[in-house]
Amino acid sequence: GTEIQFWHAFTGRLGELVAEQVETFNESQSDYTVNATHKGNYSETLNAGIAAFRAGEQPHILMVFEVGTATMMGAQGAIRPVYEVMAGDEFDPDAYIGAVKGYYTTTDGQMLSLPFNSSTPVLWVNRDALEGAGIDPDTDLSTWQNVDAVLDQLAEAGHDCPLTTAWQSWIHLENLSAYHDVPFATKGNGFAGLDTELAFNGSVQVQHISAMGEWAAEGKFIYAGRRNEGGANFRAGECALFTESSAGYAGIKSEAQFEFDVRPLPYWDGVEGAPQNTIIGGASLWVMEGHEPAEYEAAGAFLNFLSSPEIQAKWHQDTGYLPITTAAGELTREQGFYDENPGTDVAVKQMTTNSPTANSKGLRLGSFDQIRGIIDEELEAVWSGDKDAQAALDSAVERGNQLLRRFERASN
Numbered sequence: 513g514t515e516i517q518f519w520h521a522f523t524g525r526l527g528e529l530v531a532e533q534v535e536t537f538n539e540s541q542s543d544y545t546v547n548a549t550h551k552g553n554y555s556e557t558l559n560a561g562i563a564a565f566r567a568g569e570q571p572h573i574l575m576v577f578e579v580g581t582a583t584m585m586g587a588q589g590a591i592r593p594v595y596e597v598m599a600g601d602e603f604d605p606d607a608y609i610g611a612v613k614g615y616y617t618t619t620d621g622q623m624l625s626l627p628f629n630s631s632t633p634v635l636w637v638n639r640d641a642l643e644g645a646g647i648d649p650d651t652d653l654s655t656w657q658n659v660d661a662v663l664d665q666l667a668e669a670g671h672d673c674p675l676t677t678a679w680q681s682w683i684h685l686e687n688l689s690a691y692h693d694v695p696f697a698t699k700g701n702g703f704a705g706l707d708t709e710l711a712f713n714g715s716v717q718v719q720h721i722s723a724m725g726e727w728a729a730e731g732k733f734i735y736a737g738r739r740n741e742g743g744a745n746f747r748a749g750e751c752a753l754f755t756e757s758s759a760g761y762a763g764i765k766s767e768a769q770f771e772f773d774v775r776p777l778p779y780w781d782g783v784e785g786a787p788q789n790t791i792i793g794g795a796s797l798w799v800m801e802g803h804e805p806a807e808y809e810a811a812g813a814f815l816n817f818l819s820s821p822e823i824q825a826k827w828h829q830d831t832g833y834l835p836i837t838t839a840a841g842e843l844t845r846e847q848g849f850y851d852e853n854p855g856t857d858v859a860v861k862q863m864t865t866n867s868p869t870a871n872s873k874g875l876r877l878g879s880f881d882q883i884r885g886i887i888d889e890e891l892e893a894v895w896s897g898d899k900d901a902q903a904a905l906d907s908a909v910e911r912g913n914q915l916l917r918r919f920e921r922a923s924n
């Protein structure tokens with residue numbers, strides 16, 4: 513049969529689950545074999561894909577986190593749109609949930625990559641830790657004001673890690689902005705043009721990062737790293753609250769030795785328009801150019817398999833990634849999963865309850881992986897007390913804009 517290469521960024525429980533999906537596909541038919549390879553974290557996998565393309569050794573399917581979307585869209589000649597690769601009886605572009613596919617679809621409705629593992633940030637709660645500090649584990653954590661009060665109680669009770677986070681820029685600036693309906697960048701967060709400028713140094717963002725800076729100074733927010741390093745601390749039971757992707761579910765459900773639940777991402781009460789909707793993260797699957805027709809057939813068959821209701825419903829239930837099709841969401845409900853696992857539909861609701869505004873459709877920014885690196889550095893200076901929030905965000909905006917101008921020049 514025909515063999516194709518699939519490069520991904522999953523380790524741990526997600527690594528096991530993606531391997532299981534690939535195996536199920538390989539065993540379900542005898543024409544094609546998918547060989548899956550872990551290429552490192554999201555940034556490393558993206559860079560490996562780009563380097564391989566330059567060397568003429570690109571895989572057929574590459575997992576690219578949402579941050580690399582503008583880079584992939586701009587990589588003319590490197591990618592083959594999935595609506596072409598998946599075309600045929602099984603493929604129905606209208607089967608995909610609008611809020612999910614919108615991120616990866618051209619303005620004229622053509623799906624460029626498959627939103628296989630799309631997530632949104634939520635609040636993970638260690639219920640035992642709250643109880644241990646004398647706090648009602650069902651206490652309302654919907655607003656940051658309420659979280660603030662709970663962090664005080666946890667600290668007073670001597671808890672070492674009241675709050676930690678994964679993906680600080682994604683959750684506490686990118687999603688914070690969308691959720692409070694304020695721009696992260698001009699020009700509809702980059703959707704309307706390459707001449708976009710960063711705008712995340714406004715009052716809502718400064719207020720939030722200042723609050724987090726104070727929590728860090730008071731030992732209520734413990735910084736664990738730029739990606740999902742904090743997950744290990746939360747899963748080990750060390751932290752009471754954890755802002756992380758909905759896909760934190762995979763690891764938490766398999767490792768946590770405590771009662772946990774998942775709540776909507778908190779918002780600041782009093783900000784007009786909040787809570788709006790959160791935006792997509794995770795990754796999508798891109799098909800690369802330069803391969804044989806039979807290999808594109810194999811890639812199309814695999815991507816259609818991943819989109820089929822049963823496979824997609826299982827993936828959503830195992831991982832916490834969003835169901836990417838309406839059918840997979842409905843099947844999950846019919847199977848009783850949401851009733852048995854309360855809160856597991858929080859992510860979908862948070863994404864879809866309100867229709868997106870220009871501030872909450874998502875982000876489309878060039879060189880965004882590098883820009884996140886700058887944001888990470890500036891936020892770390894706030895957590896360590898070296899800079900105040902306004903100075904750090906002003907500096908991140910100024911430094912990030914230089915990269916956007918460079919990307920714009922290179923694209924023209």
Ligand SMILES: O=P(O)(O)OC[C@H](O)CO
Nearest residue numbers: 577631682757759793794
């Ligand atoms: O952990 P994931 O896969 O949901 O991704 C989280 C962020 O979107 C990464 O940029």
